[in-house]
Amino acid sequence: MIYNLDKINEMAEGDTDFVLSVISVFLEEVPEDLRELEAAIGASNYDQVYKLAHKIKPNVDLLGMEQTRAIALEIETLGKSEGNMATIRDRFPVLKRDVEQVIGELQKDFDV
Numbered sequence: 001m002i003y004n005l006d007k008i009n010e011m012a013e014g015d016t017d018f019v020l021s022v023i024s025v026f027l028e029e030v031p032e033d034l035r036e037l038e039a040a041i042g043a044s045n046y047d048q049v050y051k052l053a054h055k056i057k058p059n060v061d062l063l064g065m066e067q068t069r070a071i072a073l074e075i076e077t078l079g080k081s082e083g084n085m086a087t088i089r090d091r092f093p094v095l096k097r098d099v100e101q102v103i104g105e106l107q108k109d110f111d112v
Contacts, residue, residue: 003102004064022062023106030059034099037075041085041092049088050079060099068098 005019012018033056040048053076060068071091078084078091106112 002065002068002098003105006064007062020110020112023110024112026059026063027103027106027112030056030099031103033059034096038092038096041088044085046079046082046085048079050076053079056095056099060102063102065098065102068095068102071095071098
């Protein structure tokens with residue numbers, strides 16, 4: 001398991017509906033953001049790469065995915081200036097793998 005719910009549980013203060021709501025939002029938004037990020041990388045659209053990595057970062061952070069958050073931050077930072085697409089393309093598969101793994105785990109763990 002590469003995620004943990006410590007941050008969400010702390011915010012939820014025992015409200016399981018809140019926890020499920022956060023997980024549902026993650027499962028709805030992050031896969032689409034990931035697809036859009038992959039397309040932006042394919043199109044070498046630095047502005048979109050920056051914006052989408054910036055959007056993904058807090059979602060993975062909320063699930064305690066520290067390594068994944070670090071990669072999203074790296075991609076976000078690299079997206080701020082042109083000339084870094086090779087590095088972005090090198091780092092993206094790790095981000096994608098981690099996010100897809102967590103999506104599968106969350107769907108299984110929460111039966112959603």
